[in-house]
Amino acid sequence: MKITVKSLSYSTYSSFINCPQQFFYSKILKKRPVGVSANLPFGSGVHAAAEYMYRRQQAFQEPPEVDVLMRIFQSVFDHSTDVIYGEKQPKEQLFSTARQLLTLLVNEPPVRVIAVEHEILVPVDGFYVIGRIDLLTEDQNGLILWDIKTGAKKYSDEDLKRVAQQLALYGLGISKPVRYAVKTLLKLKEPRIENLQVPVTQADHQEIIEQLLMVKDAMECGKPYRIRSYRCETCGFKHLCDPNNQKENTL
Numbered sequence: 229m230k231i232t233v234k235s236l237s238y239s240t241y242s243s244f245i246n247c248p249q250q251f252f253y254s255k256i257l258k259k260r261p262v263g264v265s266a267n268l269p270f271g272s273g274v275h276a277a278a279e280y281m282y283r284r285q286q287a288f289q290e291p292p293e294v295d296v297l298m299r300i301f302q303s304v305f306d307h308s309t310d311v312i313y314g315e316k317q318p319k320e321q322l323f324s325t326a327r328q329l330l331t332l333l334v335n336e337p338p339v340r341v342i343a344v345e346h347e348i349l350v351p352v353d354g355f356y357v358i359g360r361i362d363l364l365t366e367d368q369n370g371l372i373l374w375d376i377k378t379g380a381k382k383y384s385d386e387d388l389k390r391v392a393q394q395l396a397l398y399g400l401g402i403s404k405p406v407r408y409a410v411k412t413l414l415k416l417k418e419p420r421i422e423n424l425q426v427p428v429t430q431a432d433h434q435e436i437i438e439q440l441l442m443v444k445d446a447m448e449c450g451k452p453y454r455i456r457s458y459r460c461e462t463c464g465f466k467h468l469c470d471p472n473n474q475k476e477n478t479l
């Protein structure tokens with residue numbers, strides 16, 4: 229099967245590098261997963277609630293009630309069927325964590341919101357990369373481009389490097405100078421939010437472009453490979469990923 233990549237969203241790029249094998253099952257072979265990892269509806273639900281909060285802050289300069297955000301979270305979460313829960317994260321625990329994180333979010337100092345979920349299209353060497361800026365704010369020193377993440381652990385230097393490259397790409401879609409930051413909503417035993425300034429260099433701009441071109445080539449050559457990681461526990465394609473199912477792994 230010949231694949232030609234004419235455009236690529238950042239989330240598609242990201243799902244490919246998380247596990248090329250999962251990407252091929254889902255996007256190329258169109259296999260149906262037996263379920264979705266609970267991390268996905270959790271992240272989508274928190275994201276949707278945060279989006280509503282910042283849109284409201286932009287329009288009315290005040291945050292909504294936490295209960296309203298929880299209703300948004302729940303409606304997005306419950307939209308997913310056949311959710312696969314990790315051993316340490318049953319549904320009740322995830323909902324309790326979501327409430328704690330959204331309470332912390334509502335109680336953060338207000339910011340001047342310029343844009344929420346702003347789409348960008350970046351031309352990269354003959355194809356397009358589609359991205360979505362989670363949040364653009366402004367303070368006395370200028371614009372700040374934010375990415376909002378949920379995660380199960382504190383950000384490592386490697387995580388920061390990866391987010392720096394994502395933000396470097398998004399910065400190409402903004403005509404004014406910006407600073408960069410990431411807001412991580414952490415699903416820890418004691419949930420917390422970390423707001424981190426992200427230094428973005430010219431080398432990050434260069435590296436993300438090279439990475440995107442390499443991923444495009446890897447997609448087009450159609451040779452998936454597995455990346456065994458903590459994601460395997462709740463992967464909806466785990467049943468196909470057994471080496472005994474070799475026939476399922478070819479195009």
Ligand code: SF4
Pocket residue numbers: 247249250454455456457459460463464465466469
């Ligand atoms: S089980 Fe693990 S290696 Fe296999 S597709 Fe899923 S995430 Fe990738």
